[in-house]
Amino acid sequence: MAKEKKQNLNLETMRHSLSHIMAAAVLDMFPEAKLGIGPPIENGFYYDFDLPRTLIPEDLVLIEGKMRKIIKRNLPFEKTEAPIDYAIREAKKKKEVYKLEILNDLKKALPPNRQAHGKQGRGIMVSFYRTGDFVDLCKGPHVKSTGKVGAFKLTKISGAYWRGDEKNKMLQRIYGVAFESQKELDEYLKNMEEAEKRDHRKLGQELDLFSNPEEMGGGLPLWHPKGASLRSVIEEFWKKEHQKRGYELVYTPHIAKLDIWKTSGHWDFYRENLYSPMMIDEQEYLVKPMNCPFHIFIFKSKLRSYRELPVKYAELGTVYRYERSGVLHGLTRVRGFTQDDAHIFCTPKQLENEIIETLRLVDFMMGTFDFKYNVYLSTKPEKAVGSDKTWKESTKALESALKKTKVKYILDPGEGVFYGPKIDVKLEDSLGREWQGPTVQVDFNLPEKFNVEYVDEKGNKERVVMVHRAVLGSMERFIGVLIEHYAGAFPLWLAPVQAVVIPISDKKHGKYAHTVANLLKESGLRVEVDERPESLGRRIRDNEMQKVPYIIIVGDKEMTSKKVSVRSFKKGDLGSKSTSAFIKEMLKEIEEKK
Numbered sequence: 001m002a003k004e005k006k007q008n009l010n011l012e013t014m015r016h017s018l019s020h021i022m023a024a025a026v027l028d029m030f031p032e033a034k035l036g037i038g039p040p041i042e043n044g045f046y047y048d049f050d051l052p053r054t055l056i057p058e059d060l061v062l063i064e065g066k067m068r069k070i071i072k073r074n075l076p077f078e079k080t081e082a083p084i085d086y087a088i089r090e091a092k093k094k095k096e097v098y099k100l101e102i103l104n105d106l107k108k109a110l111p112p113n114r115q116a117h118g119k120q121g122r123g124i125m126v127s128f129y130r131t132g133d134f135v136d137l138c139k140g141p142h143v144k145s146t147g148k149v150g151a152f153k154l155t156k157i158s159g160a161y162w163r164g165d166e167k168n169k170m171l172q173r174i175y176g177v178a179f180e181s182q183k184e185l186d187e188y189l190k191n192m193e194e195a196e197k198r199d200h201r202k203l204g205q206e207l208d209l210f211s212n213p214e215e216m217g218g219g220l221p222l223w224h225p226k227g228a229s230l231r232s233v234i235e236e237f238w239k240k241e242h243q244k245r246g247y248e249l250v251y252t253p254h255i256a257k258l259d260i261w262k263t264s265g266h267w268d269f270y271r272e273n274l275y276s277p278m279m280i281d282e283q284e285y286l287v288k289p290m291n292c293p294f295h296i297f298i299f300k301s302k303l304r305s306y307r308e309l310p311v312k313y314a315e316l317g318t319v320y321r322y323e324r325s326g327v328l329h330g331l332t333r334v335r336g337f338t339q340d341d342a343h344i345f346c347t348p349k350q351l352e353n354e355i356i357e358t359l360r361l362v363d364f365m366m367g368t369f370d371f372k373y374n375v376y377l378s379t380k381p382e383k384a385v386g387s388d389k390t391w392k393e394s395t396k397a398l399e400s401a402l403k404k405t406k407v408k409y410i411l412d413p414g415e416g417v418f419y420g421p422k423i424d425v426k427l428e429d430s431l432g433r434e435w436q437g438p439t440v441q442v443d444f445n446l447p448e449k450f451n452v453e454y455v456d457e458k459g460n461k462e463r464v465v466m467v468h469r470a471v472l473g474s475m476e477r478f479i480g481v482l483i484e485h486y487a488g489a490f491p492l493w494l495a496p497v498q499a500v501v502i503p504i505s506d507k508k509h510g511k512y513a514h515t516v517a518n519l520l521k522e523s524g525l526r527v528e529v530d531e532r533p534e535s536l537g538r539r540i541r542d543n544e545m546q547k548v549p550y551i552i553i554v555g556d557k558e559m560t561s562k563k564v565s566v567r568s569f570k571k572g573d574l575g576s577k578s579t580s581a582f583i584k585e586m587l588k589e590i591e592e593k594k
């Protein structure tokens with residue numbers, strides 16, 4: 001997070017010092033514990049331990065208590081240095097296998113003449129920090145004494161492979177959060193609690209939106225009917241808005257010959273994100289990580305005149321990219337996802353205007369979903385293709401489009417893609433968290449690699465400029481973020497079930513409930529009838545838990561007056577109204593997308 005980037009060194013030192021204090025507390029509880037590593041992280045710190053038994057949540061309370069005692073004693077952090085060989089002998093003696101591994105690796109990486117402390121004394125020294133009886137191999141720095149660590153809390157225990165490698169032993173990691181003041185800590189914890197309530201993985205299950213059973217493999221979510229309904233509403237909206245703006249929809253397959261990705265450069269630049277090729281008719285094929293080359297082939301299927309440009313192809317294209325299993329997360333980090341992709345083929349002269357149009361579309365879309373957003377301009381990375389001239393030109397086009405649309409942006413040097421600079425948009429959700437959102441990338445490279453041309457006014461063949469852009473990013477991530485943003489209480493136009501009709505008595509009012517539901521359905525509304533043999537109160541509560549925007553209750557009174565009683569999820573009891581008037585209200589609310 002941007003705020004976190006500015007975080008001062010002090011806070012990091014404090015957090016890391018807390019990891020030492022935690023290790024001392026854990027060793028006090030388990031003298032036979034072996035230490036892994038204990039770095040500071042965003043918002044706090046952790047330490048990895050090899051312990052004689054699995055920790056339980058109650059242990060955190062005990063460890064925290066021991067830590068507070070150490071803090072109270074205000075023990076100094078004392079630095080000592082020793083030759084690396086001495087450190088290795090000590091680690092062996094204490095059977096600190098993980099520290100030993102770190103030391104041995106450190107030694108191996110040194111030039112031979114610095115590995116040992118010979119007569120010339122040229123071997124390197126390593127540093128240790130002591131607090132009370134606890135000594136840890138560490139580069140530092142640390143706070144002066146244990147009393148100077150701010151406010152902290154241990155938050156969770158999880159498994160972590162030693163050095164992040166699945167072939168190694170699984171250690172136990174204890175996480176803590178820490179801030180300079182108790183007030184900041186309390187604020188953070190409150191925010192976390194709210195975020196936890198909104199966790200899209202939890203809500204995804206409770207609201208029956210999606211799942212990812214272990215049998216499927218990680219990062220491959222299944223969309224349940226309600227999740228699919230939500231997604232399809234967004235997709236239809238997306239298609240309509242794109243067609244309005246001159247985009248043409250296309251569909252492309254999921255696999256293609258590997259050679260395409262060699263030509264595009266992805267095979268060289270993105271190898272670690274690509275899956276292994278498969279053999280078809282003795283030819284190598286790859287499951288697609290991008291849609292770009294496919295759209296290029298559609299463009300190239302005939303000779304293009306300058307009069308046709310810009311050509312804009314849009315596709316909800318599903319791509320597959322490798323992500324390490326440790327980083328997979330619900331819908332927001334997956335291995336197969338659907339990009340709301342589009343490629344604009346234009347002349348260099350049209351480029352700026354196309355970027356402006358794209359930025360306007362981004363603004364419209366983000367506004368529709370109530371997202372604030374921050375804009376970043378990413379420039380040439382270290383590993384890149386193309387001449388300095390084309391990089392300069394394309395960066396200038398992005399910059400001037402940003403200026404003309406009066407969008408405030410932050411420069412992000414070196415963060416462009418290998419083939420061109422880009423505009424990155426980060427969404428800010430209702431909790432103020434930033435998420436990867438829309439991107440707009442200028443590309444002179446692929447048109448060159450695939451020789452993508454048009455015929456200009458004078459009849460000469462010229463190369464097109466390509467813009468890659470995604471407005472939502474991917475359907476998976478966007479909807480994952482959207483679930484958390486709205487805490488599962490979707491606005492009416494998105495809600496998978498927009499209204500539930502509850503007959504007070506199934507026998508007496510069931511038929512009328514269905515008549516009402518059918519009227520709503522005929523108007524295109526998504527409606528269900530809840531006739532379960534449960535009490536009225538229970539059925540109202542259950543549907544409120546499902547965050548259904550409107551609950552319609554029908555009984556004797558409603559039947560005789562031909563009306564419905566309506567409860568709104570957000571506004572509470574709305575009283576009774578005629579069915580047709582209520583349908584009109586709902587349709588208006590949907591139209592306004594509020």
Ligand SMILES: [Zn+2]
Pocket residue numbers: 016017020129136137138139140141142
């Ligand atoms: Zn340290």
Ligand SMILES: [Zn+2]
Pocket residue numbers: 290291292343468469
């Ligand atoms: Zn692309």
